[in-house]
Amino acid sequence: MPAWAGAAAALAAGCCFADTVFVAAGRGADSTITGLGVQFDRRDPLVRSAAWRTTAQMEIMAATLVGEQTGLRGQAIGALAVTPNLRWTRVDVPLSPYPEAGLGARTLSRTTTPYSTRFSTNFQFGEFAGIGFHPTRGGRLEISVRVEHISNGGIREPNAGVTFLGAHLAWAYRQD
Secondary structure, eight states: OOHHHHHHHHHHHHHEEEEEEEEEEEEOSSEEEEEEEEEEEESSOSEEOSSEEEEEEEEEEEEEEEETTTOOTTOOEEEEEEEEEEEEEEOSSTTOOEEEEEEEEEEESOSBOTTSOBOSOSEEEEEEEEEEEOOSTTSOEEEEEEEEEEEOTTSSSOOOOEEEEEEEEEEEOOOO
16 A cells, blocks of 8 residues: 555544545536546644635545546546645635645556556645535535646656546535
């Protein structure tokens, strides 16, 4: 097991618990990404004020990345993503809007989709920034829009990477 995966598991076991499932989808210039995942939330906010709450989450997602020009079954790259992130939720207004950002690691099943995306390493970094809101009372449903970038951070050339604009829909099955 990679060291980062062990650290993520220790963080999740020590201070967080899985309480949210999500589906994510995005589109880039020459590829699409879809994924399912689980989110671990810290039990207590990092910072709390009358208007804002800063929280930490850990997302674990299994995803597929498909080159646009392929469209062929079996031509997808599988990905496992572990992404710690921060969220700043406005708690004193309806819908509880929030900006969020995360930086984590990805491992890919292979490095190319035919005719399209090419990665030079199976290990990749992934970062995202997004905005979202809670459209339901109690905040159990979350809808956000994210810009996500995946690349190896210059570890090895080529390092083209890929950037997606995507949607993230989550359901919290545990409430405090």
